[in-house]
Amino acid sequence: MGYLGADYTVKSWLLTTDHKRIGLLYMISITVFFLLGGAAATLLRLELMTPRGDVFGSPDDYNRSFTIHGVFMVFFFLIPGVPAVLGNFLLPLMIGARDLAFPRLNLMSWYIYMIGGLFTLYALVAGGVDTGWTFYTPYSTMFSNTQVIAAALGIFIVGFSSILTALNFIVTVHTMRAPGMTWLRLPLFIWAHYATSLIIVLGTPVLAITIILVAVERLFKVGIFDPAYGGDPLLFQHLFWFYSHPAVYIMILPSFGVISEIVTAFARKKIFGYSFMAGALLAIAVLGFLVWGHHMFVSSQSMYAGMIFSVLSFLVAVPSGIKVFNWTATLYKGSVSFKTPMLYALGFIGLFTIGGLTGLVLSTMATDVHVHDTYFVVAHFHYIMVGGMVMAYLGGLHFWWPKITGRMYSEFWGALSALTVFIGFNLTFFPQFLLGYIGMPRRYYEYPEEYQVLNVMSTAGASVLAVGYMMPLIYLLISLKVGKIAGPNPWAASGLEWETSSPPPTHNFLDTKIVTSGPYDYELQEFADQQREVQEQGIV
Amino acid sequence: MWEFPLFPDSASTFAPKVDALYIGLMIVSAAFTFAFCFFVLFFAVKYRRGSKADRSNIRDSSPLAEAIYITVPTLIGIGLFIWGAVIYFELVSPPGDSIEIYVTGKQWMWKAQHPEGSSEINALHVPAGKPVRLIMTSEDVIHSYYIPDFRAKQDVLPGRYTSMWFHPTKVGRFRLFCTEYCGTEHSRMGGWVTVMEPADYEAWLEGSSETNGLAAEGEALFRQYHCSGCHGANSTVKAPPLEGVFGGPVPLLNDPKDPQSGSRIIVADERYVRDSILRPMEEVVSGYEPLMPSFAGQIPEEDLLKLVSYIKSIGRGRPNRTLTDRGMSEGEGASSNITDFMGGAAANGGTD
Numbered sequence: 001m002g003y004l005g006a007d008y009t010v011k012s013w014l015l016t017t018d019h020k021r022i023g024l025l026y027m028i029s030i031t032v033f034f035l036l037g038g039a040a041a042t043l044l045r046l047e048l049m050t051p052r053g054d055v056f057g058s059p060d061d062y063n064r065s066f067t068i069h070g071v072f073m074v075f076f077f078l079i080p081g082v083p084a085v086l087g088n089f090l091l092p093l094m095i096g097a098r099d100l101a102f103p104r105l106n107l108m109s110w111y112i113y114m115i116g117g118l119f120t121l122y123a124l125v126a127g128g129v130d131t132g133w134t135f136y137t138p139y140s141t142m143f144s145n146t147q148v149i150a151a152a153l154g155i156f157i158v159g160f161s162s163i164l165t166a167l168n169f170i171v172t173v174h175t176m177r178a179p180g181m182t183w184l185r186l187p188l189f190i191w192a193h194y195a196t197s198l199i200i201v202l203g204t205p206v207l208a209i210t211i212i213l214v215a216v217e218r219l220f221k222v223g224i225f226d227p228a229y230g231g232d233p234l235l236f237q238h239l240f241w242f243y244s245h246p247a248v249y250i251m252i253l254p255s256f257g258v259i260s261e262i263v264t265a266f267a268r269k270k271i272f273g274y275s276f277m278a279g280a281l282l283a284i285a286v287l288g289f290l291v292w293g294h295h296m297f298v299s300s301q302s303m304y305a306g307m308i309f310s311v312l313s314f315l316v317a318v319p320s321g322i323k324v325f326n327w328t329a330t331l332y333k334g335s336v337s338f339k340t341p342m343l344y345a346l347g348f349i350g351l352f353t354i355g356g357l358t359g360l361v362l363s364t365m366a367t368d369v370h371v372h373d374t375y376f377v378v379a380h381f382h383y384i385m386v387g388g389m390v391m392a393y394l395g396g397l398h399f400w401w402p403k404i405t406g407r408m409y410s411e412f413w414g415a416l417s418a419l420t421v422f423i424g425f426n427l428t429f430f431p432q433f434l435l436g437y438i439g440m441p442r443r444y445y446e447y448p449e450e451y452q453v454l455n456v457m458s459t460a461g462a463s464v465l466a467v468g469y470m471m472p473l474i475y476l477l478i479s480l481k482v483g484k485i486a487g488p489n490p491w492a493a494s495g496l497e498w499e500t501s502s503p504p505p506t507h508n509f510l511d512t513k514i515v516t517s518g519p520y521d522y523e524l525q526e527f528a529d530q531q532r533e534v535q536e537q538g539i540v
Numbered sequence: 541m542w543e544f545p546l547f548p549d550s551a552s553t554f555a556p557k558v559d560a561l562y563i564g565l566m567i568v569s570a571a572f573t574f575a576f577c578f579f580v581l582f583f584a585v586k587y588r589r590g591s592k593a594d595r596s597n598i599r600d601s602s603p604l605a606e607a608i609y610i611t612v613p614t615l616i617g618i619g620l621f622i623w624g625a626v627i628y629f630e631l632v633s634p635p636g637d638s639i640e641i642y643v644t645g646k647q648w649m650w651k652a653q654h655p656e657g658s659s660e661i662n663a664l665h666v667p668a669g670k671p672v673r674l675i676m677t678s679e680d681v682i683h684s685y686y687i688p689d690f691r692a693k694q695d696v697l698p699g700r701y702t703s704m705w706f707h708p709t710k711v712g713r714f715r716l717f718c719t720e721y722c723g724t725e726h727s728r729m730g731g732w733v734t735v736m737e738p739a740d741y742e743a744w745l746e747g748s749s750e751t752n753g754l755a756a757e758g759e760a761l762f763r764q765y766h767c768s769g770c771h772g773a774n775s776t777v778k779a780p781p782l783e784g785v786f787g788g789p790v791p792l793l794n795d796p797k798d799p800q801s802g803s804r805i806i807v808a809d810e811r812y813v814r815d816s817i818l819r820p821m822e823e824v825v826s827g828y829e830p831l832m833p834s835f836a837g838q839i840p841e842e843d844l845l846k847l848v849s850y851i852k853s854i855g856r857g858r859p860n861r862t863l864t865d866r867g868m869s870e871g872e873g874a875s876s877n878i879t880d881f882m883g884g885a886a887a888n889g890g891t892d
Contacts, residue, residue: 306628
């Protein structure tokens with residue numbers, strides 16, 4: 001009797017305090033916002049197929065569309081995606097808890113998320129916003145004639161949802177671990193969510209304050225950011241990036257957790273360098289707060305400040321490198337199987353590596369001056385944020401789908417979707433690196449003709465990517481009806497979440513779990529496999 | 541239309557340096573990417589489930605390997621940082637003999653004003669083979685001046701001056717963009733930078749010049765806005781004389797309201813002159829009463845540029861430093877003529 005079948009009424013879902021059901025509520029709403037953001041992206045790519053404006057009626061419509069795309073993707077999909085869906089569902093299961101520490105607060109954070117989403121949707125319906133998701137002042141406070149305050153209020157509200165979920169995670173990890181689940185026996189997924197939650201709790205209030213200041217300046221003409229009223233336009237950038245650079249790590253750290261779980265499960269080998277992997281997560285969380293100024297190398301920030309931000313940005317690459325090195329080393333002498341989640345994870349490693357290394361071009365001041373605010377930056381952050389987070393989200397979704405629903409999906413279609421997304425993604429965004437270096441600025445509705453060929457390639461790739469993203473939506477839904485029954489542990493993976501039925505009962509476990517060893521106890525299984533093979537050969 | 545370029549034109553002294561650094565970064569990145577891809581695929585295939593590969597002596601951590609992962613990327617990173625910082629330092633340090641052109645950004649056009657008086661919109665004419673320094677400000681939102689073929693870019697902010705410089709090496713027409721999103725017509729806010737032979741540039745300047753030059757216009761404005769009433773030679777109000785001020789050190793009261801608060805030294809640059817017109821109470825010259833009214837909101841950006849240009853023309857040369865970098869102005873560069881200046885100010889105070 002799983003949590004899904006406990007009660008079928010709408011009320012039982014909308015008033016549930018079960019973290020698993022709340023995870024599914026998030027999954028549905030996040031998918032809707034993803035489709036909305038994706039539809040806007042499709043229109044943008046179609047517009048950019050030709051140098052002249054022909055899809056949108058006016059540049060204003062184009063500007064509103066890229067704002068919709070950015071705002072919904074960043075604040076309503078990329079940031080909450082992995083923690084709110086997979087984290088909500090799995091965090092208590094993985095540490096052997098019956099639920100999160102504050103189940104009703106958890107439900108409340110979903111409602112807050114929805115209210116924030118509706119405010120932002122209202123901004124959209126009431127005329128849109130044309131500032132871009134970065135809301136740079138004084139354009140957003142004094143010059144834009146669009147629904148900036150409604151959109152900002154939506155983002156302000158959704159920030160509380162993040163903070164509440166993060167607090168819930170932190171308290172749960174501290175107080176609800178099963179007996180024997182020490183800190184160094186936590187799965188890396190939990191470490192990743194713990195580190196992410198710390199960033200959210202420390203960073204999000206700064207965004208909230210910044211947004212309030214934007215609204216105050218807009219409404220009451222108080223000089224905060226606009227120099228015409230005695231404000232400082234760079235103040236906004238400092239405040240904004242103080243949150244929004246760490247926000248990139250809010251998106252990518254949970255993904256690191258997902259990828260670590262998948263790689264070790266499908267290599268059937270203990271993750272290489274567990275303690276360094278956990279330490280790297282915390283190091284990224286800390287360093288992530290110290291590099292915001294690399295967004296401002298050409299903003300007239302002092303040269304010496306720029307140098308410090310530049311060298312710190314190089315240093316963030318080191319813990320990120322540790323992650324990739326150790327995933328690779330985990331495969332060494334493993335027993336690797338290429339199921340759908342593993343294909344997504346391998347794709348993630350490729351895309352994240354490219355995204356991370358191109359970040360060096362932006363950390364280096366002399367090259368950043370040239371590529372800043374061009375398509376190079378667009379390509380770079382899509383590789384990290386979309387290539388990284390979405391690959392990890394889809395990989396995690398496929399990995400835990402049998403646990404969430406109790407059903408298996410079609411492995412053929414799963415593998416095909418992983419391949420399609422990987423190819424489509426590279427076709428879409430790799431040309432944008434080239435486009436950026438030859439000089440095409442971002443947020444351009446029209447562009448010089450010499451940039452067309454690369455834009456056409458990018459748009460063609462985007463159509464492949466769109467097909468790749470739509471496929472899981474279809475076959476995962478089909479699997480709910482016709483999928484094979486999964487059983488408690490279809491991947492023979494280690495971890496407490498696999499020790500209960502699929503889907504899990506309402507309170508996760510029928511008995512109290514007692515943990516006696518560290519995570520990823522795969523050597524023994526691999527050893528047993530080989531022993532069995534030897535024996536079988538001996539018999540033959 | 542269907543060309544497939546990888547690099548923009550290389551038309552300034554920065555371009556080859558930035559390209560070399562970029563290629564260096566790409567080589568490092570490609571080396572790591574291919575190494576990862578190779579090992580990931582190699583291990584994945586060699587150790588695929590069911591293969592007969594040797595799996596004895598499995599280790600699940602190696603402090604030595606981790607130490608290498610940490611040290612090697614750190615050293616490579618610091619090396620690349622230094623390479624980038626050296627070029628960047630040059631990118632923000634204009635030579636003293638640069639041609640100076642004033643640029644104003646406005647939704648949605650770039651106005652350029654040559655010192656000799658010619659002005660142009662969405663275009664910039666510069667001579668080849670000479671360093672050019674742009675002194676820029678915005679009338680509304682943040683814009684960003686970008687010439688890809690020069691590898692040069694700088695944000696243009698309302699309320700302050702920023703500066704960029706480049707040394708064009710190639711005659712021709714190069715695209716000019718705005719890269720900081722600035723509203724509806726953002727993608728149309730651009731034009732062409734035309735690099736001409738120096739002789740052609742002189743001819744162009746003369747051919748298009750209709751006015752007396754920025755400094756001359758500034759001098760007229762200096763009287764028109766009644767600046768001369770206080771700062772002029774025969775004024776009765778005790779205001780600092782402006783002859784010889786620009787480019788030199790200025791001692792400021794730390795706290796304008798408290799004459800005993802001690803002084804600090806800054807260099808009188810474009811930023812200081814502009815701020816002194818708009819916010820005169822904030823940086824008061826030591827030895828003078830804070831009496832000047834603010835002209836904020838009364839003088840348009842273009843007139844401000846002309847006034848600054850006039851005060852420069854009666855100054856004593858420009859300090860060799862960047863506008864955007866206040867850190868340097870308070871330290872180096874302020875020491876040379878300081879006693880000389882203090883003496884002058886004291887003498888003036890005495891005679892008044």
